[in-house]
Amino acid sequence: MKRLDVAVIGGSIAGLTAACLLARSGHAVSVFERSASALTSRGAGIVTHPGLRSVLERCGSPAAARDLGVTVEGRRVLDQDGRVIAERRLPQVLAGWGRLYRLLLDALPPDRIRFGAALATVDHREDHVVAGFADGHRITADLLVGADGQFSTVRSQFLPAVTPAYAGYVAWRAVVDEAALSPTTRSAIGGHFAFCLPPGEQILGYPVSSLEDGDAARRSFNAVWYRPTQETALNALLTDTGGIRHALSIPPSRIKAEVLAAMRADAERVLAPPFTEVMLRAGQPFLQAILDIETPTMIPARGVALIGDAAFVARPHVGMGVTKAMEDAAALAEALDAAGGVVEAALAAFDGRRRAYGAAVVARGRELGAYLQAQQHGAAERAATERFRSPEAVMAGTAVPPDEILV
Ligand SMILES: Cc1cc2nc3c(=O)[nH]c(=O)nc-3n(C[C@H](O)[C@H](O)[C@H](O)COP(=O)(O)OP(=O)(O)OC[C@H]3O[C@@H](n4cnc5c(N)ncnc54)[C@H](O)[C@@H]3O)c2cc1C
Known part of the structure; x- marks a missing residue:
């Protein structure tokens, strides 16, 4: 060698x-x-x-490698009122990046x-x-x-x-200490890879172990909320408190208060209550354009x-x-x-x-994001991608290794 x-x-x-x-x-x-x-x-x-x-x-x-994080046994989808409308068994281990x-x-x-x-x-x-x-x-x-x-x-x-090619939607990410969530929210989504699929949007979340240096006791709940956003509207979202326009993501501490307030008001309007709680409790959500x-x-x-x-x-x-x-x-x-x-x-x-x-x-x-991307386009394109929004398709496809999907 x-x-x-x-x-x-x-x-x-x-x-x-x-x-x-x-x-x-x-x-x-x-x-x-x-x-x-x-x-x-x-x-x-x-x-x-x-x-x-x-x-x-x-x-x-x-x-x-054998003990990386939190194991969840399966997935579930909540409707906008918080009722469980679909479930699927799919054990996975969820780790903290850190x-x-x-x-x-x-x-x-x-x-x-x-x-x-x-x-x-x-x-x-x-x-x-x-x-x-x-x-x-x-x-x-x-x-x-x-x-x-x-x-x-x-x-x-x-x-x-x-x-980078902008995909036509953004993601809000929230991380909250799981212990700070209400018992109702913890039992609805805490032990699961959970989803809610409001019209035109998608939010998912799962628990992660926040241990970095051996502190095994702490768990957080991590949520990602996908929202269609016209390229022109990105300007307002990605312009920071000092007036600087960031390209595709913005430092969380520099997101404008009015942008955060609008996101939180929308969370109360469109998300299942457990996900609303997660978005409202997150002290410093992150925002990134999907590309x-x-x-x-x-x-x-x-x-x-x-x-x-x-x-x-x-x-x-x-x-x-x-x-x-x-x-x-x-x-x-x-x-x-x-x-x-x-x-x-x-x-x-x-x-x-x-x-x-x-x-x-x-x-x-x-493919998995086609439904979200199509929200920028006409009714025909939206209808053609509707199948990617079904609870079964979302639960089966999200975060599953491509070897099992791609031939
Ligand atoms: C601090 C950090 C936190 C993250 N947290 C998460 C998370 O919580 N969840 C998640 O899903 N993904 C997260 N990611 C993204 C995830 O790690 C990556 O998408 C994925 O793992 C691919 O990793 P990568 O090493 O290819 O790229 P990246 O993780 O993006 O790393 C690229 C590295 O290159 C360095 N770099 C860039 N330009 C230069 C240069 N000119 N000279 C020298 N160094 C340079 C950057 O500082 C960075 O450390 C995070 C990435 C970073 C950097």
Whole structure:
């Protein structure tokens, strides 16, 4: 095996997983993360899938992979009055993002990650890659891994035409301490992956373990409320308290009071009472525009690979962002092992294995979100997508691994 110098850009889920696995294969890995210190959780939950747990085990966290979060036994749909109108058994483990991040960070020797290192440029030469950082320093590597998220600097250097496409709706996310919810709400939705499907909209929620450093006692309830929003109306939502217009998401503390007040009034009007309570109790809800990102290649230049959200972003209905990111990282490490460290052969094999999968996950997200997206369009298009709104279709499709859905 040839021992490679690998630079990983981005120290979040995809980057840390890649770094762990490549270091375990014997490569000299350095992670460059723009944030000045360890990332802090946005507190929300993730749905764990078998692929996530298997990659986590290979990163050196087998015990944690078996005990990641809260298990729910099934799903239920409430009508707008709060009555249960459909149920389905589907056991799943729901974890806090922050716990997974911590496990990966702990699996990597601390001297492998540099915080406060923002990549600015990438050049590829005959047999190596040169990365330039915002503070002026430069490094060379045999392989550069772009794990720098949906607004990837690495991707934009080589594929500037690939940009996020707004899907026509936004998501409000709320996280509340489960113990603070009323007993009625806890029994209605607390132990379930629960949904409510008001006309033109969708809200779902599930409990997550909020433990990050071993505090097993705390549980939160995490809700995501999808709301069709014309592109022109985004302006008002994403313009902050200081008048700055953010592109596709806004720092929660800077959402205008009137925007929050309107959202809360709508929650009382359209949501089942347990979900209304969650939205009203959330101290600082987050707001993000839903988007799709799809790259034509995951190997945009010689010696350069894109993984995770830097390559493909699927709508959250698929519940695959974290699992896909970790599996991309694992596929890259496996391809390098199989090619004995020969970069070009490994990258071709990696792209061959993961590109179609990433595109399929994005396509699945579009399908699951078709009903919400169609709200911007005419009656015919809305009617054609009505089937994606049925309680059975929503319960069967949401956050279920695509392998089980896509042929
Ligand atoms: C702080 C944080 C909290 C999150 N919380 C949740 C959550 O609660 N629930 C959920 O479902 N998803 C969450 N996500 C998103 C989720 O982690 C990703 O969608 C998914 O796991 C794919 O991860 P990724 O590593 O590809 O991308 P990301 O997680 O977006 O990570 C990209 C990383 O690259 C870094 N970066 C970007 N540009 C540069 C640059 N030029 N130079 C160096 N570094 C750069 C970013 O700072 C970031 O750490 C969160 C992401 C972050 C960063």
